[in-house]
Amino acid sequence: MTALLRFSAVSKKFGGLLALDDVTVTLKEGEIIGLIGPNGAGKTTFVNVVTGVLAPSSGTVHFRDKRIDGIRPDRVARAGIARTFQIVQPFPRLTARENVAAAALFAGGADTPAEASRVADTHLAFCGLAREADKPAGSLTLAGRKRLELAKSLAAGPKLLLLDEVNAGLNAAEIDDALRLIAEIADRGITVLLIEHLMKVVSRSCRRLLVLHQGRLIADGPTADVMADDGVIEAYLGRRYAEAQRGAGI
Incomplete structure (x- = not known):
């Protein structure tokens, strides 16, 4: 597979704190x-450096062989990187369609508001929100607002999609639906980075796992191998979790 994003010796300092x-x-x-x-651990800082919200203190970031560290977030979005946020904050008085159309118009390359609305309808349908297109975004359920956030990110036309705690607050059925959507997004050729606390979600959806601890990347490899790594267990998963997984045959 071709390299899409390359982090090279990236560090980020906030005063005396080394976040990456x-x-x-x-x-x-x-x-x-x-x-x-x-x-x-540095997960949010990592995402913020990727998306241009923060510039690294040292090191470089390349996306599709072009250096992007230090450029504005809007330029990063137009280059093909989109993200969702753990705490979803749509424009509450705008309709679901208008929220997604804004992303299509300002980041996705739509030339006119009419074209942006057509793009919005396509992504709303994909995310299961076609019937909610004309409803104010603030009236949607949490699961609906999460889907709206996903539709907005897709309307930007990303090659890399960063999903920050996309399953937080959802019930088991809603998580299953979200994982199906993520798999379908990947099938479209979009690379997905899933920032997640729910290990059952990670184990079901991700073949590769990265682990940050105190700003350092302490593991990178196949998910099952990383979850069995003693350093990862000590730093994050805990012995009880590892023993429970072994007892369940996972």
């Missing part, structure tokens, strides 16, 4: 990769 510490990693086209780690 010499992180080197490559994401390849067509992957679904999980990113896990304890609170404060």
Whole structure:
């Protein structure tokens, strides 16, 4: 598979805090990769550096062989990187269609509002929100707002999609639906980085797993291997989790 995103010796400092510490990693086209780690591990900083919200203190970031570290978030989005947010905040008084059309118009390359609306309807249908297209975004359920966030990100036309805690607050059936959508997105050729705390979600959806701890990348490999790694168990999963997984034959 072709390299899509390359982090090369990336560090990020906030005063005396080293939030990312010499992180080197490559994401390849067509992957679904999980990113896990304890609170404060550097996951959000990683995403913010990828998307241009933060510039690295050192190191470089390349996307599709072009250097992107330090450029504005809007330019990163137009280059083909989109993200969702754990706490979804749509424009509540705008309709679902208008929310998605805004992403299509300003990041997805739609030339006119009419074209943006057509793009919005396509992505709303894909995300199961066709019947809610004319409803105010603020009236949607949490699961609906999560789907709207996903539709907005897809309307930007990404090659790389960063999903930040997309399953947080959802019930088991809603999580199953979300995982089906993620698999379908990957089948379209979009690389997915799933930032997640639910290990059952990671184990079901991701073949590859990255683990951050205290700003350092402590593991990168096949999901089953990483979840059995003693360093990952010690830093994040815990012995009880590992023993429970072994007892369940996972």
